[in-house]
Amino acid sequence: xxxxxxxxxxxxxxxxxxxxxxxxxxxxxxxxxxxxxxxxxxxxxxxxxxxxxxxxxxxxxxxxxxxxxxxxxxxxxxxxxxxxxxxxxxxxxxxxxxxxxxxxxxxxxxxxxxxxxxxxxxxxxxxxxxxxxxxxxxxxxxxxxxxxxxxxxxxxxxxxxxxxxxxxxxxxxxxxxxxxxxxxxxxxxxxxxxxxxxxxxxxxxxxxxxxxxxxxxxxxxxxxxxxxxxxxxxxxxxxxxxxxxxxxxxxxxxxxxxxxxxxxxxxxxxxxxxxxxxxxxxxxxxxxxxxxxxxxxxxxxxxxxxxxxxxxxxxxxxxxxxxxxxxxxxxxxxxxxxxxxxxxxxxxxxxxxxxxxxxxxxxxxxxxxxxxxxxxxxxxxxxxxxxxxxxxxxxxxxxxxxxxxxxxxxxxxxxxxxxxxxxxxxxxxxxxxxxxxxxxxxxxxxxxxxxxxxxxxxxxxxxxxxxxxxxxxxxxxxxxxxxxxxxxxxxxxxxxxxxxxxxxxxxxxxxxxxxxxxxxxxxxxxxxxxxxxxxxxxxxxx
Amino acid sequence: xxxxxxxxxxxxxxxxxxxxxxxxxxxxxxxxxxxxxxxxxxxxxxxxxxxxxxxxxxxxxxxxxxxxxxxxxxxxxxxxxxxxxxxxxxxxxxxxxxxxxxxxxxxxxxxxxxxxxxxxxxxxxxxxxxxxx
Numbered sequence: 181x182x183x184x185x186x187x188x189x190x191x192x193x194x195x196x197x198x199x200x201x202x203x204x205x206x207x208x209x210x211x212x213x214x215x216x217x218x219x220x221x222x223x224x225x226x227x228x229x230x231x232x233x234x235x236x237x238x239x240x241x242x243x244x245x246x247x248x249x250x251x252x253x254x255x256x257x258x259x260x261x262x263x264x265x266x267x268x269x270x271x272x273x274x275x276x277x278x279x280x281x282x283x284x285x286x287x288x289x290x291x292x293x294x295x296x297x298x299x300x301x302x303x304x305x306x307x308x309x310x311x312x313x314x315x316x317x318x319x320x321x322x323x324x325x326x327x328x329x330x331x332x333x334x335x336x337x338x339x340x341x342x343x344x345x346x347x348x349x350x351x352x353x354x355x356x357x358x359x360x361x362x363x364x365x366x367x368x369x370x371x372x373x374x375x376x377x378x379x380x381x382x383x384x385x386x387x388x389x390x391x392x393x394x395x396x397x398x399x400x401x402x403x404x405x406x407x408x409x410x411x412x413x414x415x416x417x418x419x420x421x422x423x424x425x426x427x428x429x430x431x432x433x434x435x436x437x438x439x440x441x442x443x444x445x446x447x448x449x450x451x452x453x454x455x456x457x458x459x460x461x462x463x464x465x466x467x468x469x470x471x472x473x474x475x476x477x478x479x480x481x482x483x484x485x486x487x488x489x490x491x492x493x494x495x496x497x498x499x500x501x502x503x504x505x506x507x508x509x510x511x512x513x514x515x516x517x518x519x520x521x522x523x524x525x526x527x528x529x530x531x532x533x534x535x536x537x538x539x540x541x542x543x544x545x546x547x548x549x550x551x552x553x554x555x556x557x558x559x560x561x562x563x564x565x566x567x568x569x570x571x572x573x574x575x576x577x578x579x580x581x582x583x584x585x586x587x588x589x590x591x592x593x594x595x596x597x598x599x600x601x602x603x604x605x606x607x608x609x610x611x612x613x614x615x616x617x618x619x620x621x622x623x624x625x626x627x628x629x630x631x632x633x634x635x636x637x638x639x640x641x642x643x644x645x646x647x648x649x650x651x652x653x654x655x656x657x658x659x660x661x662x663x664x665x666x667x668x669x670x671x672x673x674x675x676x677x678x679x680x681x682x683x684x685x686x687x688x689x690x691x692x693x694x695x696x697x698x699x700x701x702x703x704x705x706x707x708x709x710x711x712x713x714x715x716x717x718x719x720x721x722x
Numbered sequence: 723x724x725x726x727x728x729x730x731x732x733x734x735x736x737x738x739x740x741x742x743x744x745x746x747x748x749x750x751x752x753x754x755x756x757x758x759x760x761x762x763x764x765x766x767x768x769x770x771x772x773x774x775x776x777x778x779x780x781x782x783x784x785x786x787x788x789x790x791x792x793x794x795x796x797x798x799x800x801x802x803x804x805x806x807x808x809x810x811x812x813x814x815x816x817x818x819x820x821x822x823x824x825x826x827x828x829x830x831x832x833x834x835x836x837x838x839x840x841x842x843x844x845x846x847x848x849x850x851x852x853x854x855x
Contacts, residue, residue, distance in 0.1 A: 371739015
């Protein structure tokens with residue numbers, strides 16, 4: 181079931197509410213509900229900062245530290261990206277979140293035929309270390325962490341981040357990157373996959389293994405229930421799949437003989453905020469609890485801090501509409517409230533014009549201000565987990581927990597996450613649900629302001645971020661220049677080494693760093709992987 | 723007399739991987755009685771044309787979310803001309819600003835359905851516009 185249902189009588193009175201995850205909501209909740217679910221404060225909730233962390237991972241929540249705001253930025257050329265970084269930092273943004281263009285995400289250089297028309301379009305173009313040198317110029321890399329929205333080639337981009345850090349004199353131990361690096365969700369939702377499941381997961385294992393010693397402040401994996409939800413998953417499926425995907429990466433590293441406590445504390449999550457507000461808050465509270473329990477009971481994690489579900493709760497892209505685009509500013513404010521009431525450590529909002537295009541500086545700034553107004557003007561830092569103890573929220577949290585566990589069991593029964601993704605089982609399921617949502621919008625079962633209620637005529641156009649053809653040409657020219665100036669001997673040597681290491685199945689990271697330092701292009705490195713691993717074959721869905 | 727079943731190729735050209743819309747439309751057209759072939763992700767224009775010829779589809783629907791719709795459609799139309807398959811109806815969906823709709827139609831696109839278009843509108847359009855041969 182993917183559409184929240186409101187059963188009403190002829191006078192528009194609500195008779196029943198069924199949330200997307202399939203939970204019935206009652207007209208009112210009392211202590212009897214807590215008795216019904218066997219509510220036990222210590223066991224189910226506990227104080228903030230105490231296992232199972234339902235109320236949050238820090239005892240003092242936003243009193244000790246407000247959330248990190250991390251609007252998604254990165255446009256066209258590395259120069260433009262650098263400017264935008266500095267602009268957002270000067271406006272009080274506390275972390276960077278780098279968008280890459282599609283050629284970069286798919287491992288093609290800017291001069292590849294597949295890249296035509298896409299260079300620098302939805303993010304920054306990256307061909308060689310030169311581009312990172314420009315993008316991160318004068319950024320205090322030991323102070324400001326960078327989210328890197330990159331998956332299939334996350335290993336290469338992380339290597340490049342280390343290389344640029346070293347170039348600017350930072351010890352890799354002091355810099356902090358958060359590459360998204362979640363390939364299984366790309367196969368379910370976002371579609372930026374290259375290699376088949378097995379080698380793709382192995383590359384993620386390589387980044388985790390490598391970061392442990394070389395870049396210990398890096399968060400090598402950001403597991404994204406987010407995009408799975410965007411693709412049609414219910415909130416309970418979003419969390420269930422995210423936990424199982426994280427487990428698949430954990431298993432890869434454990435198989436290399438490491439102790440789980442040595443790496444799992446650096447895992448983070450990226451989760452979505454659109455939909456029914458109560459269901460989302462309950463989802464996040466249940467998610468923290470289930471992740472901690474999963475690590476403690478299934479993996480025997482010893483260190484308390486490693487049980488924390490840390491994450492970016494935000495975005496809400498699917499909730500936004502093309503109709504009456506300015507309404508999205510208000511939607512964003514409510515989504516931000518959901519994130520804050522759920523104890524998000526990090527947040528970001530989709531900007532109001534994203535149903536049209538990538539955000540303009542104006543709309544990105546509005547999103548940032550929305551977050552700042554909420555945190556600094558409305559009292560959200562006053563007390564931790566303010567909804568705790570509500571008969572409704574505590575009941576719903578428990579019911580969400582049960583639903584998430586049911587969804588996890590379904591996948592385990594099917595044969596596990598890797599099989600479910602390889603065979604297209606999850607893809608089929610969420611595509612079907614996405615279709616049901618669309619039908620719900622048409623029948624009016626699902627209400628959306630401006631779309632099927634309170635409609636206006638033609639929407640007024642929003643100011644668009646324009647694609648810059650000249651900047652794409654400049655990027656290609658710069659790539660040619662780098663290629664003509666770099667040492668061909670170093671390129672050949674490091675690439676050969678990468679090929680050998682890839683063939684032998686060893687950790688590719690040290691070699692990738694050497695390649696980056698020799699100005700080997702992202703496309704050249706990816707080609708070695710393509711040649712050794714081949715490409716993912718999308719399972720047929722229809 | 724039997725009405726010929728309309729055969730549609732829903733294609734994702736280029737590098738963009740956002741396929742929720744393409745999959746939703748595929749299911750809707752299928753449920754409306756059409757035969758639907760979904761190309762899968764990351765297809766080149768040549769690959770799309772090849773599938774269209776191979777499967778002898780009546781309609782090609784492109785889903786484009788990155789903003790590169792003008793270039794992609796220009797390429798597709800050029801190739802369709804070369805292959806002499808102008809009998810096929812082309813429609814485009816995705817993130818398409820209103821100001822680009824007329825430009826796409828000038829290029830030869832029969833219908834443009836930006837995100838948020840009701841499915842019934844797309845279905846009706848195809849039923850009314852497919853070029854019967």
